[in-house]
Amino acid sequence: MEWWGYLILVLLVVVIAVGAVFAVQARRRSGGVISLDSEKKGGTGS
Amino acid sequence: MRAREIMKRPVVTLAGEDIAEIKDIVYAGEAGEVAGFTLNGRGLFAGPLKTALPWSAVHGLGRDAVMVTGEDVLEERTVVVERSARSGAGGDVLGSRVLTDSGTYLGEIVEVILSVGERAEVVGYEIDSSEALGKDGRKVLIPLPDALSVSGEALMVPAAAVEFVTDDLSGFGAAIDAFRARLRENEGSASQAPGQTA
Numbered sequence: 001m002e003w004w005g006y007l008i009l010v011l012l013v014v015v016i017a018v019g020a021v022f023a024v025q026a027r028r029r030s031g032g033v034i035s036l037d038s039e040k041k042g043g044t045g046s
Numbered sequence: 047m048r049a050r051e052i053m054k055r056p057v058v059t060l061a062g063e064d065i066a067e068i069k070d071i072v073y074a075g076e077a078g079e080v081a082g083f084t085l086n087g088r089g090l091f092a093g094p095l096k097t098a099l100p101w102s103a104v105h106g107l108g109r110d111a112v113m114v115t116g117e118d119v120l121e122e123r124t125v126v127v128e129r130s131a132r133s134g135a136g137g138d139v140l141g142s143r144v145l146t147d148s149g150t151y152l153g154e155i156v157e158v159i160l161s162v163g164e165r166a167e168v169v170g171y172e173i174d175s176s177e178a179l180g181k182d183g184r185k186v187l188i189p190l191p192d193a194l195s196v197s198g199e200a201l202m203v204p205a206a207a208v209e210f211v212t213d214d215l216s217g218f219g220a221a222i223d224a225f226r227a228r229l230r231e232n233e234g235s236a237s238q239a240p241g242q243t244a
Binding site: 025028029031032033034035 | 049050053054068069070071072073074075081084086090091093094127137138139140158168201
């Protein structure tokens, strides 16, 4: 493989990793309306 | 007021310090009373905080921020939750299904409507209506009784609620009052009925 092939591969991995971090962070920060005593899963958003 | 209007609002002290951001709105399942808010830290990479803001500590709920007297009013999240929960369990009602007590599926909750005053209370749901409501799948507002039924993943409302469904928030307060008055009338006539037959 040419050197630029490795470069593209590394850049691709970095982009996917950054995207995954942002997606997880957005999920952790998303809000809801929590009904206590409801049995539906979802907890209190920890 | 729609619940989503409060989410992501900054929590600011009277000294002007921006200490957190509203994450979840937590309410007691049966009473419908808002117990408080869970919080996110400020900044893109800050996650959920271990502290929560009890409703009693809210100094003012403004259009752009939730005001508190100081950072010391925040409490441990588990303390705020356990104060109002009987079972300690909790779940997000957004996306839950709404059924009448006669077994008709009315739709899926997309928004929760709050009445905010001295205390904050859940008074209705905005739902993606089912065919049973005959609203062509539009979003509609459905009023709730004083005491809510919370069971499993479906939320139960009295069948009479269907008659008080509205399309917009402006007339919703009157619909809630009329619906609750109807329920009280029905309860009154139901309690008189055994006496008449005896």
